Amino acid sequence: xxxxxxxxxxxxxxxxxxxxxxxxxxxxxxxxxxxxxxxxxxxxxxxxxxxxxxxxxxxxxxxxxxxxxxxxxxxxxxxxxxxxxxxxxxxxxxxxxxxxxxxxxxx
Ligand SMILES: [Cu+2]
Numbered sequence: 001x002x003x004x005x006x007x008x009x010x011x012x013x014x015x016x017x018x019x020x021x022x023x024x025x026x027x028x029x030x031x032x033x034x035x036x037x038x039x040x041x042x043x044x045x046x047x048x049x050x051x052x053x054x055x056x057x058x059x060x061x062x063x064x065x066x067x068x069x070x071x072x073x074x075x076x077x078x079x080x081x082x083x084x085x086x087x088x089x090x091x092x093x094x095x096x097x098x099x100x101x102x103x104x105x106x107x
Contacts, residue, residue: 005061019088021087084098
């Protein structure tokens with residue numbers, strides 16, 4: 001699997017909701033969150049029901065926080081390639097995002 005990070009800002013002037021994502025390179029793309037359990041161990045879990053984005057709001061997907069998870073990669077992610085991710089919004093519809101593959105970036 002692989003993960004993608006980005007920040008998404010709602011410039012539409014109306015409240016919206018990010019309800020799904022997809023990419024050609026993966027069977028499916030899920031929204032995940034990170035949280036620490038009672039023992040301080042970080043666990044990630046699927047975010048159900050999408051992500052609310054009020055007008056003007058920015059949602060950040062970042063390492064150690066919420067992220068897009070590519071499940072069932074169909075091909076290796078090659079350094080320097082660009083992956084097209086389709087974000088699906090309740091009102092704005094589908095928006096495509098070009099995500100550069102970067103195996104070297106660290107927080
Ligand atoms: Cu994940």
